[in-house]
Amino acid sequence: MRAVGKRFDGGVEAVKDLSLTVAPGEFVSIVGSSGCGKSTLLRIIAGLVPGTSGSVEVHGEPVTAPRRDVGLMFQRPALLAWKTSLENVLLPVALHRRVGADDLREAMRLLGLFHLQGFEHRFPRQLSGGMQQRVALARLLMTGARVRLLDEPFGALDELTRESLNLQLARLHERSASATVFITHNISEAVLLSDRVIVMTARPGTIAADVAIPLPRPRSLSTAHTPDFQKLALAVRDGLESPSGEGG
Structure with a gap:
């Protein structure tokens, strides 16, 4: 993503000048306050809606429409x-x-x-x-998508089910070369799953902080009780509460 922006009819600017690269095999979570443009950004990456400025490329090819090598999962299962x-x-x-x-x-x-x-x-x-x-x-x-986009997929589930699915997703990622972009409001979930956590500002959304998560893999629920995990979760929270990320 290079300087991506999105302004809707009526003048609402959802995303502004956002640049981000996600490598093959990398798990990147995006956190931010409600309405900061996280889901809009995911739909731009997926080719479901066009940006009004900037560009998005997947494997060196411009995204102008939905692609078969990009998979998207929503908060609701959307099963037939x-x-x-x-x-x-x-x-x-x-x-x-x-x-x-x-x-x-x-x-x-x-x-x-x-x-x-x-x-x-x-x-x-x-x-x-x-x-x-x-x-x-x-x-x-x-x-078989090489880019996986997940928009708060476990947000509506109870805590025990959410923890179980987080661990399953973590194990799947550790055996995969796919790039994953994961949206969540849950800081602990983001830190547990990710190689990096991107903190977005309030609308119009852009990047307030990019927090590397160098915790060893494989990870488990006990990882969340370590001092290193707590420090990283605090760094993400600081990003949300800073003036540029205020509103988290």
Whole structure:
């Protein structure tokens, strides 16, 4: 992202002069106050909405529309109510070509990875909120995307389910070469998962702080109780509470 800006009809400036590079295999979280442009920025990266200034590139190519190598996951699971868990996971494949035996095996493997054995043929209404998000996460992985964008995917879940999914996401990332951009309001979640935490200012959103997270991997819930973790979480909070990031 180079000097990205977004102004909506009516004059509201959501993002201003924001520049950021995320490397392959890097996990970057973005935190900031509500309305600071985090979700808008993610949609610009995904090619869902155009920026009004600046540019975005993925693997050296300008982003002008949605790309198959960029996957997006929202706070709500956005599952198709008339399709089963398995069919929802297979959707990224089915949209582009006929589903083959290898695709079916991979979808079943991903559902198993998220402890959804026995729920492959259940519909979303038959699943808990946490299970629905597991299906949505499996669907994201099914895309094979080299860039993964997650917009507060666990924000509506209870604390125990959220912790479990955080650990699963951390383990998946540690075995992946994909670049991940993760939006959250939760400082501890951001520090636990990330290689860097980007703090955005209040609207119009730009970068107030870029906090490196050099904690060793693999990480666990006990990582959050270490002095180093606490220092890093405080650095992120300081970024939110500084004049440039005020409003967090």
